[in-house]
Amino acid sequence: MSYIQRINTCNNARLKGYVPFIISGLQVGWLKPHFIEQLAEWSNIFHHDEKSVQLNDNIKGFNERSEMVDKLIHVLVQKQIIKAYLNEPYPVTVGDRSEAIMTLDRSAVSYFGIRSFGQHLNGYVLKSNDIHLWIAHRAKDRYIAPGKLDNMVAGGLPWYTTLKENLIKECAEEAGMNKALVSQAQATGTVSYIAESVNGIKPDTLYCYDIELPEDFVPVCTDGEVESFELIPVNEVMETVRNSEDFKPNCNLVIIDFLIRHGLLDPDQAGYAELARKLHQ
Template sequence: MSFIDKIRACNAWRPADFIPFVLEGQQLGWVRRSAAEHLRRWPNAFAIIGDRIVWSDSSLDFSARSQVLDEVCAWLAEAGITGPLTGERYPFTATTREQACCTIDRACAPFFGARAFGQHLNGYVRTAQGIELWVGRRSADRRHYPLHLDNLVAGGLPYGLGLKENLRKECAEEAGIPRELADRAIPVGAITYCRDSETGFKPDVMYCYDLELPQGFVPSCQDGEVESFQRLTLAEVAELVRDTDAFKLNCNLTIIDFLIRHGFIAPDEPDYLELVRGLRSPLP
C-alpha cells in the first residue's frame, strides 16, 4: 500500500451511478440511481425528470423544506435504507454552509449526496526527538469504524454552530481539551473528497486544524466515543497510514496533509504532486 492509495480510496465513485438532485436549477446533491425510486413516494415534493430529480415545489421556504426532508428521512431510516436518525442537523447546500436551503439529518445526508462539513484536529507535541502526534482509538460501539484509530479531535459541523464554537465543543467532549487550550488551534486549510458509501454519496469538506499541546497534557475522552489515546512519532503514524488500514478512512487524509505541511513527506516522495492535488478534490 501507499499514501496515494488512501487518497484514491476516499475518492472512489462513478458519476454514472448517480443522478443530480436539483432545486430551482441548482444542483444540491447526487442520488444513487437505484435509490431514486424511493422518492416517488412524495410526488408533491419530487419529480424524476429524465436523468435528474427535481424538488418540484419551489414555493417552500427554509423551514418547510426541512420539514419535508424530516418526513423523508424518518421513512428512509425506518425502512433501513439509511442508518438511524441522529438528530444532528446538517446544512443542505450547493455551496457554503451559510447558503443552505434547508437542513437534513446527518444520517441521511449521503442518501441525497449532500455536501457535509466537519472539523479535524491534529494534536501534537514537540520533543527532543521531533514531533509526536496524539491519536485516539474509537470505541468498540461506534457504528462506523469501531476500534479504528482517529485524529485527536474530529467531528461533524452541525447547522447553527460556528466553527470556533463547534471546535471547542468537540475538543472538550472527545479529548478533554479546555477552552483556553482549544482556542490555540490553528486553522490550516480544508480537505475535500468525494466517495461512494454504503448509504449514498459523500462529497465532504473537512476543515483542518493543528494544535501544539504541552508535554504534560494527556487527553481524556468525555463522551465515550474514544476508547484510548496514544502518542506516536511521525514515523510510526506515517507507517500506519501508508501500510495498514488502522485509521478511519478519511483521517488518513488529514494526517497525510499534516505530514506534508511539516516536511515529513517531502517532494522526493513518489506521487508527491498527486498527493497534494488529491487532498483537494473538486466537489461536484
C-alpha cells in the same frame, strides 16, 4: 502500499448510474436509482424524469424546504429505508456552509449525495524538536470504524453551530480540553473527497486544525467514543498510514495534509503534486 492509495480509498466514487438532485436550479447531490424508487410516492415534494430529481419549485425558502424534507426523512426511517434519525441537521449547499439553501438530517446525507462537513484536530507535542502526534483509539462499540485509529479530535459539523463553537464542544467531549486550550488551535485549511458508500455518494469537506500541546497534557475522552490515546512519534505514524489500514480512512487524509504542511514529505518524491491535489476534491 502508499499515501496515494489512502487518498484513493476515500475518493472512490463512481458517478455513473447516479441521478443529479436539483434544488432551485442548483445541483446539490446525487441519488441512486433504487433510492429514487423509494421517493416515487411523494410527488408533492419531488419531480423526477430520466435526467434528474428535483425538489418541487412550489416548496420555497430555507425553512419550508427543510421542514418538508425532514418530515419525509422521518417516514423513511419508520419504513426502515433509512436506518435511524440522528437529529443533526446538515447544511445543503453547493458552496460554503453559509450559502445553505436548506438542511437535511445527517442520517440522510449519503442517500441524497449531499456534501457533509466535519472538523479534525491534530494534537502534537515537540520532544527534542521531534514531532509526536496524539492518536486516538476508537472504542470497539462504535458504529463507524470500531477500534480504528483516529485523529486526536474529530467530529461532524451540524448546521446550528459555528466552527468555533463546535470545535470547543468536540474537544471537550473527545479529549477533555478546556476552552482556553482549544483557543490555541490553528485553522490550517480543509481536505475534501468524494466517497461512495452502500447508501450512495458521500462528498465530505473536513476543516483541519493543528495544536501544539505541552508535554504534560494527556487527552481524556468523556463521551465514550475513544477507548484510549497514545502519543506516537510522527515517523511511526507515517509508517502506519503508508503501510496499513489501521486508521479510519478519512483520518489518513488529515494526517497526509499535516505531513505536507510541516515539510515532512519530500517535494522531490514522485507523486507529491498528485498527492497534494487529490486532498481537495
